[in-house]
Amino acid sequence: MTDAIDPHALSEEDFHAEVHSFQFWLEAVEGYLAGTEFGFDAGQTDETFTLPELSDLITTLCNYCVAEKTALEASSGMIRFAPSPDAAIFLSTQVADEGRHLEVFVHRLKMLGIEDPWQEIDNRANRSLLQFKDRLLEFVDQQDWEAAIFVQNVLLEAMEFTVFKAHASSADPITSAILAGVVKDERRHMGFGENDLGRKLRQAPHTRTRLNQINKELNPLVLSTFSEIAKELKLNTHQGLSISSNYLATIDRLGFST
Amino acid sequence: MADFLSGYSIQSWLQSCPQGYLENTDFGHPAGEKEPEELLDNETFREDAIRTTVQLVVGERAALAASSGLINAAPDVGSKMFLATQTLDEARHVEIFTQRLLDLGVKKDELESVINTYANANLVKFAEVLLEKVDKQDFIAGVVGQNIVLEGMAFSVFEMMHATNEAANPKFAHTLTGTIADERRHVGFGENRIGSLIKENPKRKPEIQKMQQEMTYHMLATFADSFKANSDVVEQAQDQASPDIKPAVYHGVDLNRADATEMEAVLADTVLGEFKTRLGRIGLEYLSPAA
Numbered sequence: 001m002t003d004a005i006d007p008h009a010l011s012e013e014d015f016h017a018e019v020h021s022f023q024f025w026l027e028a029v030e031g032y033l034a035g036t037e038f039g040f041d042a043g044q045t046d047e048t049f050t051l052p053e054l055s056d057l058i059t060t061l062c063n064y065c066v067a068e069k070t071a072l073e074a075s076s077g078m079i080r081f082a083p084s085p086d087a088a089i090f091l092s093t094q095v096a097d098e099g100r101h102l103e104v105f106v107h108r109l110k111m112l113g114i115e116d117p118w119q120e121i122d123n124r125a126n127r128s129l130l131q132f133k134d135r136l137l138e139f140v141d142q143q144d145w146e147a148a149i150f151v152q153n154v155l156l157e158a159m160e161f162t163v164f165k166a167h168a169s170s171a172d173p174i175t176s177a178i179l180a181g182v183v184k185d186e187r188r189h190m191g192f193g194e195n196d197l198g199r200k201l202r203q204a205p206h207t208r209t210r211l212n213q214i215n216k217e218l219n220p221l222v223l224s225t226f227s228e229i230a231k232e233l234k235l236n237t238h239q240g241l242s243i244s245s246n247y248l249a250t251i252d253r254l255g256f257s258t
Numbered sequence: 259m260a261d262f263l264s265g266y267s268i269q270s271w272l273q274s275c276p277q278g279y280l281e282n283t284d285f286g287h288p289a290g291e292k293e294p295e296e297l298l299d300n301e302t303f304r305e306d307a308i309r310t311t312v313q314l315v316v317g318e319r320a321a322l323a324a325s326s327g328l329i330n331a332a333p334d335v336g337s338k339m340f341l342a343t344q345t346l347d348e349a350r351h352v353e354i355f356t357q358r359l360l361d362l363g364v365k366k367d368e369l370e371s372v373i374n375t376y377a378n379a380n381l382v383k384f385a386e387v388l389l390e391k392v393d394k395q396d397f398i399a400g401v402v403g404q405n406i407v408l409e410g411m412a413f414s415v416f417e418m419m420h421a422t423n424e425a426a427n428p429k430f431a432h433t434l435t436g437t438i439a440d441e442r443r444h445v446g447f448g449e450n451r452i453g454s455l456i457k458e459n460p461k462r463k464p465e466i467q468k469m470q471q472e473m474t475y476h477m478l479a480t481f482a483d484s485f486k487a488n489s490d491v492v493e494q495a496q497d498q499a500s501p502d503i504k505p506a507v508y509h510g511v512d513l514n515r516a517d518a519t520e521m522e523a524v525l526a527d528t529v530l531g532e533f534k535t536r537l538g539r540i541g542l543e544y545l546s547p548a549a
Contacts, residue, residue, distance in 0.1 A: 021353055023285060029272075038269055072338060076329035076345060079322065085352065088322065092349030095326060099342030100268045102335070118335065 021086070025093035028188065039104035039178035046111065047172045056232040057175065058112055060167070062124040063229065064105045065117070067160055070133040072098040074152045077140040090192055094153075097185040104178050111174070128224040132156070135218060146200060150211045151218065153193025154254060159222055161186040162247040163229055170233065194254055201255070208255065215256045222247065267336075271343040274443075286354040286436045291429035293361050296498075306491040308362050310419075312376035313484065314355040317412060320385030322348035324392045324404040331395040333455075340447050344405075347440040354433055378483055384408075384476035387469060398455050399466050405448025406536050407473045413441040414529045418521075421508040445536065453540040460541075467545045470537065475547035477529070481522050489518035 035041065049057065075094045082088040109117040136156065139147040161183060168179035201208050223244055230240030282288070297303045325344040332338045356369065364372050388403040416434045423431040456463065496514065505512040511524045534544040 023353070026280065033272060069335075072342060073330050076326040076342070079326040079345070085319075085356070089349045089353055092322065092326065092345045095329070095342045096268065096271075096346035099339050100272070103268045103339055106335070 021089060025096075025188075029097075029185075033181060036177075036181065038107040039100075039181050040174050041177065044174050044177065046174055049112075049172070054112060056234065057172075058109065058114060058120065059124045060229060060232045061105050061109050061112075061175075062117075062121045063126050063129055063225070064160075064164075065102060065109070065121045066125045066129050066133065067156065068098055068102040068105060070129075070136060071152065071156060071160075072102055074136050074140050074148065074156075077137070078145070078148055078152070081143040081145055083145060087196065094189055094192070097189070101182050101185065104182070108175060108178060126225050126228050128221040128228070132218060132221045132225070135221075146197070146207055146211065147214055149193055149196055150214060153189050154197065154251070154256075155215065155218060155222065157186050157190045157193060158247055158250040159225070161190060162243055162250065163226070166235070166239070166243050166246075167233055190250075197254070212256055215251065268339055268343055280436055283432075283436065285357045285433070286350075287429050287432035291432065293358075293429060294427050297427065298363065302491055302494065304362055306488050308359060308364060308372065309376045309487065310484070311355055311358050311362065312373050313378055313381055313480070315352060315359065315373055316377045316381050316385065317408065318348055318351040318355060320388060321404065321408055321412070322352055323385075324388055324400060324408070327389070327392040328397060328400045328404065331392075331397040331400065333397060337397075337451060340451075344444055344447070347444070351437050351440070354437070358430065358433065378480050380476045380479035380483060384473050384480065387472050387476065391469060398452060398459060398462055399469055401448050401452050402466050402537075402540070402542070403469055403473060405444050406452070406540070407470055407477075407533065409441050409444045409448065410532050410536055411477050411529050413438065413445060414525060414532060416441065418508050418513070418525055418528075421506045422513045424506065425504055449536055449539050456541045463542060467542055470533070470542070471545040471547055471549070474530070474533065474545075478526055478547060481526055485518040485522035492518045492521070 033039075072095065075091050075098055079088050079091045079095070082091055106117045109120065114120045136148065136151045139151055164179045164183050164186065168176045168183060171179060197211075226244050226247065227240065230243060235243070280286070284290075293307075297307055322345065325341050325348050329338050329341045329345070332341060359369060359372065360366065388400070388408060391399040391403055416438045420431050420434040420438065423434070456466075499514060503514050506514045509524050509528050511520060513521060516524070530544070537544050
């Protein structure tokens with residue numbers, strides 16, 4: 001299908017219909033998921049971890065599961081009040097992506113010897129991340145599209161994108177391969193959020209003030225989560241600050257002050 | 259339960275669907291296939307195809323809202339994963355049937371008004387009964403309504419349409435092939451997952467059976483409206499068909515020779531038969547709308 005279509009030659013409306021479609025998603029994921037099983041090449045073998053390394057990796061993966069389950073619940077809950085059929089279809093592709101992320105992280109936990117991943121996730125979940133989750137799901141329950149898409153597709157996705165990218169560069173080969181695939185999805189999700197909000201903000205500039213307030217409210221939770229993850233990933237001060245500053249730069253680029 | 263749900267994982271779905279029967283398709287059919295000229299050039303046939311396709315879009319939009327809405331109500335992560343794949347399947351169905359409306363000449367900026375004009379009021383009510391349960395986050399009733407009743411109806415309707423279109427409209431028939439494969443998976447999940455929940459919650463049976471009864475009423479009324487609306491088209495199409503046309507057999511009825519009343523009867527009998535079997539498997543009794 002895309003052989004004949006140059007997305008850049010399309011009108012804005014047709015462009016959105018094209019990039020938000022199932023067909024577009026199918027072609028995108030076929031590129032990087034073909035031949036993988038639970039996000040990595042099935043032939044890959046695991047490396048040996050020391051006990052502290054293993055424990056830290058398990059805690060980090062447990063928190064990735066919290067974030068992905070949040071994203072799954074939020075994106076699925078938003079379909080009913082999506083502002084257009086194209087947005088509903090995009091969110092459906094995101095639902096499948098988030099479900100896949102959750103599945104691959106849970107599978108990784110099982111590979112690392114965790115027999116009951118959900119019990120482990122409950123035990124190791126970061127409190128700030130749980131508070132962030134509750135706030136996002138409140139916006140979804142209230143069917144507040146602007147706040148929900150901002151918190152889900154901008155803040156949460158930018159948070160995941162920044163951490164996963166940093167972790168992928170230092171992780172063991174299997175975790176790194178899993179994260180590389182997930183990061184590609186997150187980039188697509190952030191693009192949708194930026195695009196959707198960009199148009200809304202052009203039409204209703206006062207929305208920015210409200211979203212800025214939400215950003216300021218949630219920012220301490222995000223930074224506290226980063227700080228915990230930096231400890232688990234054994235990042236030095238510079239690397240830890242770099243995660244936070246990359247995140248803040250992403251949010252700033254979208255015109256939200258921190 | 260865990261073992262059965264592993265068969266409904268996203269990994270299994272990726273391998274069977276996007277990397278399986280949808281590989282190399284374009285909106286569900288091989289690239290380059292088009293609607294037949296005889297259909298596009300005949301205003302009566304084209305309008306009938308638009309009316310029929312609108313019902314598919316309405317049904318699939320309801321299925322999308324229901325499957326995504328049930329994710330947060332699911333009591334276990336395995337069910338959430340399956341519903342995530344179903345959400346994307348339903349979105350794909352919405353997309354391919356919407357694309358068919360565009361292929362039939364509906365203009366993009368007129369899509370919603372065309373859908374509102376042709377949407378069958380009984381089908382809309384059918385969807386409302388289901389979505390009321392979803393809004394209440396009632397997982398058991400929602401899955402019965404969605405994966406047994408709605409999907410069971412869709413499965414039979416798609417199979418009948420596939421039989422009718424296999425020779426006359428390969429593009430549409432191929433589009434339906436993928437949706438039939440999806441619906442089979444959805445119905446399978448409903449039967450496997452809900453049986454145990456019904457056993458654990460026997461008091462829920464009467465209320466869920468009442469929902470099925472109400473949905474069945476609106477479904478049969480939709481069939482009656484639809485076949486009444488296209489009885490002249492069926493006659494005209496059969497008059498114009500080549501005398502050598504191969505039979506399109508669906509449950510013993512040649513759809514190329516049957517009139518609209520016979521078609522409605524065979525479809526209703528098939529769907530109701532399937533309902534009885536599938537509801538029986540999960541421990542529910544089929545309630546006739548006439549009761």
